[in-house]
Amino acid sequence: MGTPLSPREDQTLEVIDRLYDAYPDTTISLNFSTRLELLIAVMLSAQCTDERVNSVTADLFETYTSAEEFANADQDELAEAISSITYFNNKAKYIRSACTDIVEIHDGEVPDTMDELTDLAGVGRKTANVVLQHGHEIVEGIVVDTHVQRITRRLGLTTEEYPGPIEADLMSIVPEEDWKDFTHLMISHGRETCTAISPDCGDCVLEDICPSSKDDNEVDLASGDPW
Template sequence: MGTPLEPRETQAEEVIDRLHEEYPDSAISLNFSSRLELLVAVVLSAQCTDERVNEVTADLFEKYRSAADYAEADEEELAEDIYGITFHNNKAGYLTEAGRIMVDEHDGEVPDTMSGLTDLPGVGRKTANVVLQHGHDVVEGIVVDTHVQRLTRRLGITEEERPEAIEEDLLPVVPEAEWQQFTHLLIDHGRAVCTARNPDCEDCVLADLCPSAKMDSDVDLASGEPWG
């Protein structure tokens, strides 16, 4: 069992350094060529794999090229166009309404503020952070997806449970220059090694930093529950 370094800032910086070495090309995995495409892709990615989103948006982005295209879309037809995406009916509604708001209130452009983005249906703080970072080059927070949520809790960097609370807890701990890349590094590590079930702790570069490291036990020491 590893023991976390103190303080949390020291541990977080060491985690980042090691993961940079492990994943030197870590980057966003969604395909997009504009702010609108990015926004749509991130909305679709909620509870859906990036791989599946990229498959669907390959054709979607050829058909819908502007906010007005989404605003004027037949919702049932749009739902069919994104079939295969989780909750495709709900997300079709989000996209048509978001298109209307962008046309009516933002001259057809994707908003460039947290408040403007989170006013769009289907857009929470996590989605807004992604769009700001990769669409507007504005980094004012940390994207907390399921991988970041899982890994930061396992590592003991935070004990919070809600994504918003986790982000608030991470901001003073993670160096501001790493806020954007921190998410990508943890996503890559979460997919490759620290999976939700049966994490590969023996081959994990963070094992000695992690109080949850499963070395000779089948118990998640952070939660007291079996890994599964």
């Protein structure tokens, strides 16, 4: 006989099962066709909607088609091209710097390890996890964005407050084969039902197993998109 599951593990499995039923086709919503495009799209998505990023990258990826072209881009011209994105000046600098390293250190290819990715300018563990999962089919962890951060705390799956500890906590209770999908299930549920303000608990498939659904004083605990 195997080791009995803890109540938190039991609840996690029930959450995953119900959300798979509710969102069977959930996946990443950023548009990309190469690993480089994925990396840049994720960098741009910090504290910005995927919808906005997709509208910007539709033209951006036609203008700049390689790491070398991004690395050699004029700062002002690149910033202007992404000016409707939050923090566009800083993100333009990060993109140019990251692409310079990709060209000079990685022979123009987006690296496939956590350490090499997080060594790039503007790339934290969240961004690296997304690139590894969807660009290289390597799953090393769970992407913790604001939806994951908010909903897992509301569900009582974790009491941690910050992305790093939340990820480590979730990796101990979410089956490894679900790590990649777990984030997208949370994102879909966060957009559809468990919104940051005024979540629709009455129409939530998790209402009966969510301790926060009966908490009238609950406040949102995630107010920024951690990289």
